[in-house]
Amino acid sequence: MIQFNVYNHALVVGSIEVLGISSSSSLQVGDTDYTTLYSMFDTPPESVIIGPLAPFPSPEGASQAIGETAEPETESEA
Amino acid sequence: MRSGSQREGDYPVRTAEICGLAIIDVSLSAIIQLGDRGYYTPKLRALAVQREEGHETAGSVYFESYEIFERPLPVLNDPAFEENEAVVIHRTNCSPRINVGCIFITAVGASSSVQAGNAMETVAESRIKHIRQYRRKP
Numbered sequence: 001m002i003q004f005n006v007y008n009h010a011l012v013v014g015s016i017e018v019l020g021i022s023s024s025s026s027l028q029v030g031d032t033d034y035t036t037l038y039s040m041f042d043t044p045p046e047s048v049i050i051g052p053l054a055p056f057p058s059p060e061g062a063s064q065a066i067g068e069t070a071e072p073e074t075e076s077e078a
Numbered sequence: 079m080r081s082g083s084q085r086e087g088d089y090p091v092r093t094a095e096i097c098g099l100a101i102i103d104v105s106l107s108a109i110i111q112l113g114d115r116g117y118y119t120p121k122l123r124a125l126a127v128q129r130e131e132g133h134e135t136a137g138s139v140y141f142e143s144y145e146i147f148e149r150p151l152p153v154l155n156d157p158a159f160e161e162n163e164a165v166v167i168h169r170t171n172c173s174p175r176i177n178v179g180c181i182f183i184t185a186v187g188a189s190s191s192v193q194a195g196n197a198m199e200t201v202a203e204s205r206i207k208h209i210r211q212y213r214r215k216p
Contacts, residue, residue, distance in 0.1 A: 002165045008092065008172060011177065013177065015181065017183075021183065023188045030114075030176065030195045034199040034201075035197075036201045038202065038203040040149065041204075
């Protein structure tokens with residue numbers, strides 16, 4: 001058993017300047033019990049596709065799939 | 079690890095005091111909150127597709143096509159933490175407030191949050207997949 005004693009004395013900050021807060025990040029002035037922040041970011045080599053502009057393959061059950069609202073195109077011009 | 083027994087003479091809750099808050103842009107389900115919150119669990123899924131061709135003719139994209147949106151979250155394997163027995167925290171607030179001057183933020187986006195106040199639990203999750211698609215040059 002670890003006894004962890006925290007004494008929060010006066011906390012005074014002059015100013016805060018932030019350029020951007022994004023992707024499930026957080027800026028908080030205050031106290032908190034739990035914070036869990038997950039962020040996954042994927043830009044793999046195959047993310048660059050150079051070639052005929054074939055449509056991306058439709059997944060199984062594409063009619064119920066969540067994606068762009070437009071219906072998938074069945075043909076494409078290379 | 080909830081806060082333990084309260085000691086005499088301290089302040090159970092601290093108040094955040096901010097002189098000014100200047101934010102230029104808030105977008106994509108971001109939250110600016112002045113006050114306390116209990117549970118906050120934002121989730122973001124994004125397919126960032128950049129194409130040479132227009133989206134109308136190049137077809138649709140689906141979250142289901144990419145593993146990143148199904149991949150399980152990493153698990154914190156700490157049985158003692160799960161049993162709430164490993165650490166007992168006693169917090170003593172000697173001052174009733176947190177003072178901050180002016181806060182300047184250019185942009186807040188993508189399920190993120192800016193809060194002045196106390197929180198209980200925050201579990202945020204974002205999954206972003208980038209795709210760039212070009213036409214092959216003859």
